[in-house]
Amino acid sequence: MRLDKFISDGAALTRTQARKIIKQGRVTCGETVIKDPAFHVDENDDIYMDEDKVTYKRFIYIMLNKPQGYVSATEDKRQNTVLQLLDESYSRYKLFPAGRLDIDTEGFLLLTNDGELAHNLLSPNKKVGKTYFLKLQNSVSDEEIRQLEEGVDIGECITKPAKAQRISPNEIKLTITEGKFHQIKRMAQAVGNTVVYLKRLSYGQLYLDESLKTGDYRLLTEKEIEHLYNVYKRK
Ligand code: URA
Numbered sequence: 308m309r310l311d312k313f314i315s316d317g318a319a320l321t322r323t324q325a326r327k328i329i330k331q332g333r334v335t336c337g338e339t340v341i342k343d344p345a346f347h348v349d350e351n352d353d354i355y356m357d358e359d360k361v362t363y364k365r366f367i368y369i370m371l372n373k374p375q376g377y378v379s380a381t382e383d384k385r386q387n388t389v390l391q392l393l394d395e396s397y398s399r400y401k402l403f404p405a406g407r408l409d410i411d412t413e414g415f416l417l418l419t420n421d422g423e424l425a426h427n428l429l430s431p432n433k434k435v436g437k438t439y440f441l442k443l444q445n446s447v448s449d450e451e452i453r454q455l456e457e458g459v460d461i462g463e464c465i466t467k468p469a470k471a472q473r474i475s476p477n478e479i480k481l482t483i484t485e486g487k488f489h490q491i492k493r494m495a496q497a498v499g500n501t502v503v504y505l506k507r508l509s510y511g512q513l514y515l516d517e518s519l520k521t522g523d524y525r526l527l528t529e530k531e532i533e534h535l536y537n538v539y540k541r542k
Contacts, residue, residue: 414507
């Protein structure tokens, strides 16, 4: 690929900024200063900008603590989208949410431009576990917990086995492996209750970083990405 692409993708700069920096002689490949933005480099080449190593990023993975009031979409005519929460420098990556949280749901949303990974994560065959924290209007009985775990009738289907854990009389954690439309809210309704607050705490083996305030985000760590690749990407 061209050196200016490597620098702009690796250092989150626009192509114009990358070209300018290259022409200023601030970029080296190995020991050699390269001033030609079209110079050919490979993904694993040793490229330095102002003596800092630049790692080429083809794919981006962001953990967002989604706030209420934002839709899980790339565009929307009426509502704010989750992409509007990101810094402008991410706009070139064509990110999209891997999965959907309702506008009034908070918590872990993965934003990426890795279509293959997103497809695998969302595939019903992969049975990715997602844990939610729910505040309910009424207290939940042991019998209702048992029903939620065994499966309840949400109209289009009986839900698959889930795990429920009581936190307080009207708060539970619920782990499901499906992703039907409004599934958690409909499950609560099926046992005669109503969700008044919903937050996703985890997605597969990835847990929402507790240091992320609502509306904040961070890149996944190398370890988290490696985990996703091992489980959901390698054939
Ligand atoms: N289930 C719901 O009802 N809403 C969500 O946002 C996610 C799961």
